[in-house]
Amino acid sequence: MSEKATERACWRDVQKNDITHSAAHYLMAIDTLREQNGYARVTDVAELLEVTRGAASISIAQLKxxxxxxxxxxxxxxxxxxxxxxxxxxxQNFRTLSRFFEEVLGVSREVALAEACKMEHLMSLETGKRLVWLMKYILSHGHTAAEIHQAMNCFKPGCESVEHCPLCEDDSVPPSRYGVLADSGNSESGMAQGDRCE
Amino acid sequence: MSEKATERACWRDVQKNDITHSAAHYLMAIDTLREQNGYARVTDVAELLEVTRGAASISIAQLKxxxxxxxxxxxxxxxxxxxxxxxxxxxQNFRTLSRFFEEVLGVSREVALAEACKMEHLMSLETGKRLVWLMKYILSHGHTAAEIHQAMNCFKPGCESVEHCPLCEDDSVPPSRYGVLADSGNSESGMAQGDRCE
DNA sequence: ATCGCTTGTTTAGTAACCTAAACAGTAGTT
DNA sequence: AACTACTGTTTAGGTTACTAAACAAGCGAT
Incomplete structure (x- = not known):
């Protein structure tokens, strides 16, 4: 009965994320500046991030x-x-994601960088490591990498309508996003998917 | 001289994203409710998303x-x-990402769902389609899928220190995050990648 | 010693979120 | 008709993160 917490509304957890997008960039800015100039002041951070000194001052106070x-x-x-x-x-997440998008998925560099930048602070260390592992595997196995690259080079928009997607045609996976709506009795049925990874 | 915008600070573009995390969930809630109950009212949405009716009222007014x-x-x-x-x-992005994290990367279901939920609204249609394409390729090529699954099953934490990562040992990719710090002349080198999709 | 510049902080105002609580309808019941 | 319940909106207050503008402090130059 308490196991349904697994499927519980996760959507508000974003706010409970370890770090904020903005906080992450303040930290990285300080790091970058120290590496490049040997020091970092509020003004430098503000200039680098293109915000006012006031904004930087307050944000950095929070970080302190x-x-x-x-x-x-x-x-x-x-x-x-x-x-x-x-x-x-x-x-690291930024590098991993941008390389994955660009080198594996074949997305344009601009888009790859932009999207990696949006997601970088949301990916866990665990997932990031696994993504690195996958890329290492793909890139170090010539034939696999070649095959995948070839497949990705043949990528055509297709799947135009977002409504119907080949991958999601079997609606086995989409788990209910928001807990249990109507009373849906047996919650064990959710795990009826022992068919992967054996 | 204006081409360096390519490398420009992208970090504030998150705010210019098409859709907000919260907005996305209000939309999906309305959709879910109509599918399940045949109708959706402010109160229903509020209950489903676990916010007050006041909050829902205002957010939905924005969506209108x-x-x-x-x-x-x-x-x-x-x-x-x-x-x-x-x-x-x-x-769709949610389904794609959660399946990718869980089935390809082998992340636990909980983590996969949680992270997919955080990123779902930040991935472009283009990238999402390409990720689907990659997964289709992997899953439909038995040996590749098997190899990758085997590789991912052998995943060990490794790479313990975030500071040094095998994949990023070659610092070739990490592009400067924040425009040009010192004056770095030629910016045309950014587009040296005309090798895809011909 | 005072001007002028830079630096960092503070204040007021904006925007997108949320809560709690008051409020105004609408509708069913006695 | 009056009581109650439910619905939806509004108000006031909190958070994060920004801008613009005022302010205080330091520091070099004349």
């Missing part, structure tokens, strides 16, 4: 509260260990 | 302004053609 950012002896901004870790995670 | 939602003869909520299209797109 969260202990992702501190100041060094010279009062310049630095990432704490945890801050560095968050920044690296997002940075 | 955008002409994604109207009312039928009985004053019940309905999606317009455009609204339906947006809802279908997000719904």
């Amino acid at each position: 509260k969260r202990e992702w950012v501190t100041e060094d002896k010279h009062r310049f901004l630095v990432l704490t260990e945890e801050g560095k870790h968050m920044a690296m995670l997002v940075e | 302004k955008r002409e994604w939602v109207t009312e039928d003869k009985h004053r019940f909520l309905v999606l317009t053609e455009e609204g339906k299209h947006m809802a279908m797109l997000v719904e």
